[in-house]
Amino acid sequence: MRLHKNLPIILLIIVLIYFLPAFLASYAGGHTMESANATELNCLTCHDYIARELNFTTSSRSVLNSHLQAANNTNYTTFIKYGYHYNASEGRIYTTPDPSKWDSGSLAESTTYIYYVSGSWIGNRSGVIQYATVNLERNGLPGIQMEESCIFCHSADIHSASTHTGVTVVGCTDIKCHGNSSGIGYGKEFYPTVMTGYNLSNNNVHSNWFKSMGNRTSPYDYTIHGSNVTADYFTCMGCHTYVQVNANITWPSPYMHDNFSAPKVRYP
Numbered sequence: 001m002r003l004h005k006n007l008p009i010i011l012l013i014i015v016l017i018y019f020l021p022a023f024l025a026s027y028a029g030g031h032t033m034e035s036a037n038a039t040e041l042n043c044l045t046c047h048d049y050i051a052r053e054l055n056f057t058t059s060s061r062s063v064l065n066s067h068l069q070a071a072n073n074t075n076y077t078t079f080i081k082y083g084y085h086y087n088a089s090e091g092r093i094y095t096t097p098d099p100s101k102w103d104s105g106s107l108a109e110s111t112t113y114i115y116y117v118s119g120s121w122i123g124n125r126s127g128v129i130q131y132a133t134v135n136l137e138r139n140g141l142p143g144i145q146m147e148e149s150c151i152f153c154h155s156a157d158i159h160s161a162s163t164h165t166g167v168t169v170v171g172c173t174d175i176k177c178h179g180n181s182s183g184i185g186y187g188k189e190f191y192p193t194v195m196t197g198y199n200l201s202n203n204n205v206h207s208n209w210f211k212s213m214g215n216r217t218s219p220y221d222y223t224i225h226g227s228n229v230t231a232d233y234f235t236c237m238g239c240h241t242y243v244q245v246n247a248n249i250t251w252p253s254p255y256m257h258d259n260f261s262a263p264k265v266r267y268p
């Protein structure tokens with residue numbers, strides 16, 4: 001009976017013990033609510049180690065600089081979010097993946113493209129004319145700095161993914177980034193060197209490695225821009241970062257030159 005009487009108090013103590021650290025964790029320090037918009041979170045508050053990795057050597061800095069430059073190109077960032085084809089002379093980004101609707105001039109349906117007018121991209125995709133420019137500038141300093149760069153590759157909004165935090169992960173082989181082994185890659189409309197995923201899957205000594213990785217699921221196994229995030233981008237990481245690669249290479253069986261009756265084969 002005594003236990004029964006004390007039960008609410010014991011429960012209260014348990015509840016307090018359970019929640020106390022959580023309250024402390026939430027309220028220690030500042031009292032400013034971060035915005036629910038990922039573009040206003042400062043990623044470096046928690047992920048400074050990533051910034052240090054990106055800025056670690058001269059080569060890693062040159063890769064970082066290329067991505068900062070791309071992130072600062074509002075034509076390209078707008079294209080990543082909405083587009084499949086850029087027609088500079090028409091001043092349009094076609095938002096349909098169907099090539100038969102591209103470059104249609106005055107015949108194009110107004111829902112199939114966004115257009116550039118007086119410094120902004122404008123869209124009429126839903127029948128409502130809307131501002132469409134994607135600009136990653138946040139801190140007011142000219143150019144894109146490290147803390148603004150994260151969103152270039154991790155913004156759920158730009159990559160048309162839906163997540164609670166507004167943050168997502170895309171592989172390098174997104175069709176809007178470096179292309180993939182299906183041969184699709186639209187990023188080349190801005191940067192010719194960007195088609196690495198496509199080139200790697202075609203006539204390249206490392207194609208087999210790249211393609212077999214593409215048949216495996218990555219930890220981020222979801223669809224971005226209409227194609228799956230597979231593990232093929234690990235190949236890029238394998239050569240371009242210090243990450244350790246354990247490769248199991250299956251060698252082709254050798255042709256027996258000393259055996260006259262061995263069937264004739266071509267080297268693969």
Ligand code: HEC
Binds near residue numbers: 038043
């Ligand atoms: C308040 C701290 C905090 C901030 C600010 C923050 N993150 Fe994180 N983030 C974390 C923690 C903690 C994890 C690890 C979660 C885990 O290990 O499952 C994480 C994980 C991630 C991951 C890995 C997700 C995965 O599935 O592997 C990515 C990518 C990421 N954050 C990107 C960002 C970006 C981009 C920003 C800025 C928009 C950001 N984060 C801001 C704390 C933060």
Ligand code: HEC
Binds near residue numbers: 172
């Ligand atoms: C050029 C594109 C790119 C940029 C810029 C970029 N990331 Fe990433 N990030 C990736 C990719 C791709 C992965 C997945 C890597 C993997 O699967 O190993 C990743 C993974 C992560 C992860 C999870 C893995 C880990 O090591 O914890 C975090 C956290 C993260 N990024 C944070 C950031 C932050 C913070 C910034 C800005 C300083 C940033 N990223 C800038 C492409 C990028």
Ligand code: HEC
Binds near residue numbers: 172173235
């Ligand atoms: C087998 C190793 C290897 C793999 C896998 C690899 N790269 Fe490379 N990459 C290189 C080397 C080596 C160079 C320098 C080539 C040169 O200087 O001619 C390079 C150059 C580049 C360049 C510079 C511009 C260019 O195209 O020449 C980019 C961008 C690039 N790689 C991105 C990627 C991406 C994205 C992936 C994954 C889709 C990838 N790489 C996979 C080895 C690799």
